[in-house]
Amino acid sequence: MESNIASYQDTSIEKVITKKELNRMVWRSLFLQASFNYERMQACGWLYSMIPALEKIHKNKQDLAKSMKMHMEFFNTHPFLVTFIMGIVAAMEENKEEQETIRGIKVATMGPLGGIGDAMFWLTALPITAGIGASLAIDGNILGPIIFLVLFNIIHFGLRFGLMSYGYNTGVRAMQSLKENTKYVSRAANIVGLTVIGALIASYISLKIPLVVTAGQAKVALQADVLDKVLPNMLPFGYTILMYYLLNKNFSPVKLILLTVIIGIVGKLVGLL
Amino acid sequence: MFGEALLIAIWAFIAGIDLFDGLTHVHRPLVTGLVVGLILGDLQTGLITGATLELVWMGMVPLAGAQPPNVVIGGIIGCAFAILTQQDPKVAVGVAVPFAVAVQGAITLMFTIFSPIMHKADTYAENADTKAIARINYIGMLFLGLFYALIAFLPIYFGADLAKSVVSSLPQWFIGGLSVAGGMMPAIGFAMLLKIMYKKEYAMFLIIGFILATYLKLPLLAVAIVAVCVAGYDYYMNKNNTDKPAKREVRSHGI
Numbered sequence: 001m002e003s004n005i006a007s008y009q010d011t012s013i014e015k016v017i018t019k020k021e022l023n024r025m026v027w028r029s030l031f032l033q034a035s036f037n038y039e040r041m042q043a044c045g046w047l048y049s050m051i052p053a054l055e056k057i058h059k060n061k062q063d064l065a066k067s068m069k070m071h072m073e074f075f076n077t078h079p080f081l082v083t084f085i086m087g088i089v090a091a092m093e094e095n096k097e098e099q100e101t102i103r104g105i106k107v108a109t110m111g112p113l114g115g116i117g118d119a120m121f122w123l124t125a126l127p128i129t130a131g132i133g134a135s136l137a138i139d140g141n142i143l144g145p146i147i148f149l150v151l152f153n154i155i156h157f158g159l160r161f162g163l164m165s166y167g168y169n170t171g172v173r174a175m176q177s178l179k180e181n182t183k184y185v186s187r188a189a190n191i192v193g194l195t196v197i198g199a200l201i202a203s204y205i206s207l208k209i210p211l212v213v214t215a216g217q218a219k220v221a222l223q224a225d226v227l228d229k230v231l232p233n234m235l236p237f238g239y240t241i242l243m244y245y246l247l248n249k250n251f252s253p254v255k256l257i258l259l260t261v262i263i264g265i266v267g268k269l270v271g272l273l
Numbered sequence: 274m275f276g277e278a279l280l281i282a283i284w285a286f287i288a289g290i291d292l293f294d295g296l297t298h299v300h301r302p303l304v305t306g307l308v309v310g311l312i313l314g315d316l317q318t319g320l321i322t323g324a325t326l327e328l329v330w331m332g333m334v335p336l337a338g339a340q341p342p343n344v345v346i347g348g349i350i351g352c353a354f355a356i357l358t359q360q361d362p363k364v365a366v367g368v369a370v371p372f373a374v375a376v377q378g379a380i381t382l383m384f385t386i387f388s389p390i391m392h393k394a395d396t397y398a399e400n401a402d403t404k405a406i407a408r409i410n411y412i413g414m415l416f417l418g419l420f421y422a423l424i425a426f427l428p429i430y431f432g433a434d435l436a437k438s439v440v441s442s443l444p445q446w447f448i449g450g451l452s453v454a455g456g457m458m459p460a461i462g463f464a465m466l467l468k469i470m471y472k473k474e475y476a477m478f479l480i481i482g483f484i485l486a487t488y489l490k491l492p493l494l495a496v497a498i499v500a501v502c503v504a505g506y507d508y509y510m511n512k513n514n515t516d517k518p519a520k521r522e523v524r525s526h527g528i
Binding site: 030031032033034035036037039040043044045047048051054055061062064065068069071072079080118119122123126127128130131132133134135136137138139140141142144145148149152153156184187188189190191192193194195196197198199200201202203204205206207231232233236237239240241242243244246247248253254256257260261263264265266267268269273 | 293294296297298299301303304306307316317320321323324325327328331332333334341342367370374384385386387388389390391394395397398399400401403406407409410411413414417446447449450451452453454455456457458459460461463464465466467468470471472475476478479480481482483484485486487488491492493494496497499500501503504505507508511512
């Protein structure tokens with residue numbers, strides 16, 4: 001253990017990281033999860049991504065080995081935002097910071113970034129760009145998938161490269177400024193995300209009751225004459241809320257999928273759906 | 274059929290790696306629909322089915338370690354099925370999901386198998402062997418890609434005719450029911466998004482989005498832009514409110 005805590009043999013500090021190394025790390029970061037596993041999660045992919053910087057910084061082979069061993073430790077963060085941590089850690093390695101400090105920074109940043117990344121990509125960027133693409137493709141327009149890929153990857157690669165230099169340039173200082181703004185950034189992402197989900201519910205769930213009730217002379221179409229008069233799309237909204245409720249009751253998504261299939265088939269069989 | 278199944282398997286190889294590694298999102302059903310449509314010679318059905326599956330999977334994202342049904346296999350099998358059997362894209366959802374669930378189980382198994390290899394990587398790290406570390410990652414990717422290719426190839430090569438005869442023998446209420454279920458399925462994804470994001474203080478925004486789309490029939494992009502405007506306003510209001518007292522404090526220390 002002792003050798004792990006001690007700092008490097010060669011403690012001379014020299015600015016060796018250039019744009020070239022940072023860019024190589026960004027490209028390598030795309031393979032962060034190539035060797036994903038339940039034991040170390042992204043550790044080996046993280047080390048692979050850090051190698052261009054580590055090789056340049058640690059000319060002493062023993063120092064390089066020591067550094068590489070530390071970077072094989074458990075690591076897991078959001079795959080899109082990882083370059084931010086890479087930038088910071090590269091700056092710290094270049095400064096020959098103690099391994100303990102570097103490890104602390106890695107662990108401190110990987111968790112929060114996971115949450116921010118989920119909010120930014122899975123809950124905001126993907127639903128919006130894929131929603132735009134799908135709305136075109138569903139009419140058979142070939143531009144749908146293309147527009148989706150272009151929009152998504154402008155955001156994706158913009159952030160990957162941007163965060164790398166942001167992380168590196170501001171180094172440890174970046175941590176503080178991010179911490180101050182995190183609350184508001186995730187708040188803004190939340191507002192956009194929920195508004196879009198509301199619109200998605202209204203636009204993309206198809207659930208209608210074709211039942212027509214005959215009462216003497218009058219025919220009442222349940223959907224058009226009753227439900228749509230109260231609130232159009234109330235069934236999709238209601239079903240989403242039901243699914244949300246069941247999820248919170250610890251129903252797994254797979255169970256809900258099964259339940260939906262059963263409701264669909266039974267509903268069709270009895271003529272209600 | 275062999276040629277087509279092989280091309281689709283190659284696409285599965287690429288998409289499988291993209292899902293877990295490249296993350297350029299060519300693995301989404303939206304894109305898969307285009308590619309599978311091109312391979313099987315029915316672009317329109319491919320696009321429409323891909324878009325339908327995209328909406329189902331939109332909310333099924335790997336949040337906080339959760340493993341959603343596999344989007345790559347779901348997209349490929351669903352689109353291929355819709356084109357080969359000429360069924361309603363919504364029916365394809367019902368066919369794609371069981372495959373996708375099974376495959377995700379297998380992937381979980383693979384992440385377990387990869388674990389012991391990390392001890393080998395430790396040894397490479399101790400020897401500062403950067404090339405061996407790279408090799409482990411490349412092999413991991415190859416392994417994953419081949420797995421996807423195989424899973425996509427088998428049902429399409431052997432199952433197309435079988436699927437066709439099974440589908441034609443199914444009663445109409447069953448197929449129709451699957452179609453209804455497919456239309457409802459996006460609700461699960463959206464509910465999963467809500468589970469992560471929903472907070473009482475933001476509930477109004479969910480309703481605003483719903484109303485803008487229901488009554489004003491605004492397209493999604495328009496709704497998103499409105500939301501960005503509101504969020505931007507909110508961001509600056511909050512930031513200004515907290516920045517000012519902080520600056521004053523610093524000044525008083527300075528004096």
